[in-house]
Amino acid sequence: MADLSLRRVDKTFGDVEVIKGVDLDIASGEFVVFVGPSGCGKSTLLRLVAGLEDITAGELWIGGQLVNDEPPSRRGIAMVFQSYALYPHMTVWQNMSFGLKLQGMTRAQRDEKVKEAARILQIDHLLDRKPRQLSGGQRQRVAIGRAIVRQPRVFLFDEPLSNLDAALRVQTRIEIAKLHRAMQATMIYVTHDQVEAMTLADKIVVLNAGRVEQVGSPMDLYHRPANKFVAAFIGSPTMNFLPVEFAGSDGATLDLRLASGAIVQIAAPKGRLRGHRFTLGLRPEHLHVLSDAAPLRGEAAAVENLGGESYLYVDIGQPMPLVVKAPGDCAIRAGEPVGIGLPASKGAYLFDQQDRAVASA
């Protein structure tokens, strides 16, 4: 267990700046998830922490020690790679104990450690197999087991679930969360999947083009996104965005004019409004179908019935259809007219011209 601090960390490959001035504090025992679209620099940031890449500028502290110039092996970390990185010619036992030999452990000590980790991960019956004789999920466990036996201060995971099928992904996700609770170790976890981020993290770090967009707890990010990028990234299906104009306010409510000329009313945000033009953000799960007197009307362009819920793609004369979450038994068919109700108090987000959030009610 150790805490980490990143101070204005930069990384350039040639003249391409991939990580741009990242400042971040990670408390001991925290589960931190780096999330962001593909190519935003998540893996690179993780590899900087691991020491697999050199930090171009800035400082990295682990457990109160400046480790910029320490080799990976001296940072007290263990890493689980996306491709598992198992040694193909070694058995599971050899894979898990290979790194321990150097810590001067006897064979019996190593064996004890490996067996214990294998028991936790339920792979004790696989110790004599080679990686190619294992399924993807089993390989994944071996890779995690290999990290556990090292007893690192910080665990690093780079998209560990992306090679698993959907069912196994959910199962392994839950097990990783359990493992974190049991070990109380600091974990940094990289993913492009916001569901993994929401379900696993104590703290989410949203990255975009090498910059930190926002740091916060999953609920923070969901309810109080700092900007349009975070709002769009967190939550599924993604938030709807509508360009709007200020049309009046009575202090408690705010009137906004849509491009179509229709006026919608939302709870007035706390912050002062600057300017006239805004982007209104509405999450699909905060919208509902109304039969009459609906503030928004349109035509269902497509309907996805998932059983437990339905998603309506409603054409309201905007470039993108409005996505509305409806109950699973929703009877609306494609082509039919739909009325949409807005959230009464919470659930409407307003962004200014620079895509920054206007503090909501």
Add this chain to the structure above:
Amino acid sequence: MAARANAGSALTRQRLKSAWLFLTPMLVVLALVAGWPLLRTISFSFTDAHLSNLDDSSFIGFENYVFLLQDPDWWRAVQNTIFFTVVSVSIETVLGLLIALALNAHFKGRGLLRAAVLIPWAIPTVVSAQMWRWMFNDVYGVINEIMLSTGLITEPWAWLADPQLSMAAVIAVDVWKTTPFMALLILAGLQMLPQDCYENAKIDGVHPVVVFFKVTLPLLKPAILVAVIFRTLDALRIFDLIYVMQGNKQDTMSMSIYARQQLVDFQDVGYGSAAATLLFMIIALFTVIYLYLGGIGREEKA
């Protein structure tokens, strides 16, 4: 279920048919350019054919082979060839591995260097052998000149005449010529190795030397084995390099050179064919042993 099995086997049969269709041209060409000469050679080896009257020959059974196995010159050639093969292939493997490891590192101009390394291999053997013959010349050769001027030797060495030195010279040239090929074969194997395993070893703090012996070498074994087989089979047939540098000299005569001497110089087609056939048998035997020991086929399947 039965219908499905039937459909499967019909598909299998059709695949087999097209496989044969694609293989046929190659098999025909192989039969013409390799199979036919081989059969001719084997059949000549049981006759007393002479180069001047190939058609007027008679079957003499194993007589040629009996003579061959009693000829000390033939055994000398076998010994030379095996010595040449073992020593040159060993040196080439070790050097090739070292060069491949160096070329696999990341540095500027790597692509250029990789191409440059291949030059000795790209030069036709006859040309490079002739070049080296001049360089090894005891009177005006550059090798002696360098070794004299640096004080390594005090008087010129007769590289191509001295029985001990001439084999060393031939092996040196073969190493110079073939190591790049070996290095490239091994480099191809190196580039297939999983990079993240090395990163994991780095995080674990495994010493690079340990990584080399415990990770790189075991993973590289199949690639090295293939390269060694290629080179061994090639070295067992060595002809041009030695012939250009040394001609028919006893000290360096290989099995191929012996066969050629019988066939062409002594015009004894029957006897020469027997030598060539025996050479073929020895190479075939080596191939089988290698494939068996290396377990290449089994490893692919596992």
